[in-house]
Amino acid sequence: MNLLVLLKMVPDVVEELEIASDGAGLDMDVARMALSESDDHALEQALLLKERMGGTLAVLAVDAAEVDDALFTALAKGADRALKVDAGEVAQLGTRALADLLSQVIADGHNLLPVDLILTGTQAIDDLDGLMAPLVAHQLGLPYIAIVIQVTPDPARRVASVVKEYPGGVRGRFEIDLPAVVGIQSAERPPRYVPVAKVRAAMKTQRIETVQAPTLADGGTVLAEVKSMSKPEETGRAEMIEGTPEAASARLCGILAERGLV
Amino acid sequence: MPGNIWVLAEHWRGKVSEITFEALALGRDVADQLGSKVEAVLLGHGVKDLASQLGAAARVISTDHEALAEVVPEVYAEALAQLARRERPAAVLTPLSNVTLGVGTLLAAKLGASAINFCKNVRVVDGKIEAHAVLYGGKIETKVAAAAEPVVLGIGPGARLADAGRSAEPPAVVDEVTVDLPEAQPIRFKEFIEPEAGEVDVTQQDVLVAVGRGIGSRDNIALAEELAAALGGVVCGSRPVIDQGWLPPSRQIGKSGMQVKPRLYLALGISGAPEHVEGMRGAELIVAVNTDPAAPIFNVAHYGTTADVLEFLPLLTEQAKALRG
Numbered sequence: 001m002n003l004l005v006l007l008k009m010v011p012d013v014v015e016e017l018e019i020a021s022d023g024a025g026l027d028m029d030v031a032r033m034a035l036s037e038s039d040d041h042a043l044e045q046a047l048l049l050k051e052r053m054g055g056t057l058a059v060l061a062v063d064a065a066e067v068d069d070a071l072f073t074a075l076a077k078g079a080d081r082a083l084k085v086d087a088g089e090v091a092q093l094g095t096r097a098l099a100d101l102l103s104q105v106i107a108d109g110h111n112l113l114p115v116d117l118i119l120t121g122t123q124a125i126d127d128l129d130g131l132m133a134p135l136v137a138h139q140l141g142l143p144y145i146a147i148v149i150q151v152t153p154d155p156a157r158r159v160a161s162v163v164k165e166y167p168g169g170v171r172g173r174f175e176i177d178l179p180a181v182v183g184i185q186s187a188e189r190p191p192r193y194v195p196v197a198k199v200r201a202a203m204k205t206q207r208i209e210t211v212q213a214p215t216l217a218d219g220g221t222v223l224a225e226v227k228s229m230s231k232p233e234e235t236g237r238a239e240m241i242e243g244t245p246e247a248a249s250a251r252l253c254g255i256l257a258e259r260g261l262v
Numbered sequence: 263m264p265g266n267i268w269v270l271a272e273h274w275r276g277k278v279s280e281i282t283f284e285a286l287a288l289g290r291d292v293a294d295q296l297g298s299k300v301e302a303v304l305l306g307h308g309v310k311d312l313a314s315q316l317g318a319a320a321r322v323i324s325t326d327h328e329a330l331a332e333v334v335p336e337v338y339a340e341a342l343a344q345l346a347r348r349e350r351p352a353a354v355l356t357p358l359s360n361v362t363l364g365v366g367t368l369l370a371a372k373l374g375a376s377a378i379n380f381c382k383n384v385r386v387v388d389g390k391i392e393a394h395a396v397l398y399g400g401k402i403e404t405k406v407a408a409a410a411e412p413v414v415l416g417i418g419p420g421a422r423l424a425d426a427g428r429s430a431e432p433p434a435v436v437d438e439v440t441v442d443l444p445e446a447q448p449i450r451f452k453e454f455i456e457p458e459a460g461e462v463d464v465t466q467q468d469v470l471v472a473v474g475r476g477i478g479s480r481d482n483i484a485l486a487e488e489l490a491a492a493l494g495g496v497v498c499g500s501r502p503v504i505d506q507g508w509l510p511p512s513r514q515i516g517k518s519g520m521q522v523k524p525r526l527y528l529a530l531g532i533s534g535a536p537e538h539v540e541g542m543r544g545a546e547l548i549v550a551v552n553t554d555p556a557a558p559i560f561n562v563a564h565y566g567t568t569a570d571v572l573e574f575l576p577l578l579t580e581q582a583k584a585l586r587g
């Protein structure tokens with residue numbers, strides 16, 4: 001199996017998010033970047049498939065703050081290759097332009113082909129203008145399915161059996177022809193942990209391949225324009241219970257008692 | 263004449279989804295502002311009868327095809343693209359649900375149209391469609407303009423009340439139209455896998471003690487169990503807690519999990535991402551405990567406190583026990 005995982009850095013929402021002075025984006029000096037959560041699952045699923053079936057595993061990301069950490073972590077976990085694309089201006093244009101760019105990188109001579117499965121996360125928290133996975137699938141002429149929690153390839157038949165989530169805990173099984181693009185929601189098991197020492201070792205012994213961005217024929221299509229960003233309005237917000245945890249829990253207990261809930 | 267507003271009428275396992283009615287209500291508001299009409303697009307196989315429930319739309323465009331029996335994004339997008347090229351709607355509203363996710367992006371790609379996701383509202387400003395999208399797990403709101411027409415809007419749950427998009431009357435016009443889809447498809451639906459029945463049914467509980475990633479570790483789940491016992495409720499959780507294997511899948515609340523409407527929902531160490539909120543926003547009383555005062559859960563909770571959940575939990579358990587006597 002030749003596996004390729006697309007990795008994306010997103011602002012860590014556990015941290016404070018500040019809006020930039022132009023009011024139309026996040027203040028990236030304040031944001032701390034982290035690997036998009038479902039990408040960690042996509043990587044885990046790919047690592048499991050590689051362990052089971054052999055083959056190669058490459059990870060591909062667009063250059064962004066902290067991306068080297070994510071790429072070296074992937075190498076330390078068992079990825080064979082890590083590629084980083086310097087997208088330059090295109091990075092600002094949006095998902096459609098980046099999808100054109102990544103599809104070209106995949107298709108043009110970086111030894112990423114032939115590929116059997118391209119795995120991505122299902123949906124990132126900053127996905128404003130469309131999902132990457134179906135766009136890459138569209139560009140490369142491959143089938144696509146997402147919200148996937150199990151992938152079982154059958155290389156001899158050139159198909160994979162995939163299980164995707166529906167609402168209410170229901171799942172659906174599909175058969176998909178390979179090669180394919182699959183958006184992973186959760187891996188079969190929680191993503192593995194890799195000790196920092198191993199990541200450091202990977203930094204010393206392995207390397208990230210830097211890829212020059214190909215020129216896009218149309219210069220890159222912009223499809224959505226952010227006019228303004230704001231924090232959610234303060235309307236309808238919870239009544240906050242202040243004070244020490246003791247006082248707050250006592251107050252809450254009182255509220256529950258009043259409603260006959262205790 | 264401005265183009266009409268289309269709503270992809272999602273249905274699943276024979277039922278029209280609630281989000282379809284919400285999107286119809288939203289679509290009608292947008293169409294009114296634009297001076298055009300809202301129309302529902304009903305794709306499927308053997309589900310023509312569902313059109314009678316879509317009376318909030320001025321017209322239903324109905325297409326029956328074997329390949330449309332289950333939603334495969336590529337196939338649905340191709341069908342919609344063929345219809346949209348014929349009729350040129352101004353916007354297509356597609357639910358951002360587990361059933362339909364991916365259709366909107368592919369439709370926009372095929373039409374060279376704009377796509378905007380995570381929409382919670384849509385307005386018309388100076389004759390142009392402007393979307394209000396919620397990003398970063400609910401922490402940031404954006405106003406977004408489409409750069410290319412038509413615009414494909416991915417609609418999250420809760421944009422309008424579903425009842426506002428329901429109609430006792432059938433639609434005035436139902437047009438049955440055909441699309442041309444290849445017979446052999448690279449993705450084939452095989453079967454549904456029903457959820458394993460849990461030992462408890464979270465949808466039937468009055469009191470739910472819900473834990474999120476903020477609970478920290480598997481061992482701490484016991485603290486929530488104790489509180490649940492004191493309140494006569496059960497423990498459930500957000501996706502990361504289930505993914506870690508700390509609680510069984512039958513206890514997951516949200517988009518992929520269960521929809522619940524208990525009398526009390528205690529959200530402990532849960533950020534309040536839209537995908538979680540859609541499963542619990544109907545609870546009668548929502549109380550959130552989260553150390554981050556900017557956590558979006560406080561936008562849906564009735565009461566909140568920024569205490570550390572590990573400190574707060576034993577205190578509340580003790581007091582609840584004392585009250586019960």
Ligand SMILES: Cc1cc2nc3c(=O)[nH]c(=O)nc-3n(C[C@H](O)[C@H](O)[C@H](O)COP(=O)(O)OP(=O)(O)OC[C@H]3O[C@@H](n4cnc5c(N)ncnc54)[C@H](O)[C@@H]3O)c2cc1C
Pocket residue numbers: 014122123147185360399473474475476477499500501502503514515516517518519520530531532533534535536537538541551552553554557569570571572
């Ligand atoms: C297609 C799709 C389907 C999904 N389906 C679901 C679903 O069914 N259910 C679901 O829940 N999610 C679902 N998600 C995931 C969802 O987007 C969020 O990632 C998830 O809900 C986050 O869970 P969380 O709030 O527990 O974790 P986080 O977002 O990491 O939040 C943890 C919170 O705990 C707080 N915290 C940390 N430590 C403490 C402490 N000691 N005391 C108090 N507070 C603390 C933090 O401030 C933070 O706000 C889905 C996503 C997608 C894309």
Ligand SMILES: Nc1ncnc2c1ncn2[C@@H]1O[C@H](COP(=O)(O)O)[C@@H](O)[C@H]1O
Pocket residue numbers: 005006007008036038039042060061062095098119120121122123124125126127128130131132133
């Ligand atoms: N700029 C990017 N570089 C690499 N992968 C990406 C990028 N954007 C999105 N992806 C992949 O597509 C998935 C879904 O993200 P999104 O399309 O932003 O919702 C992510 O989890 C990544 O796997």
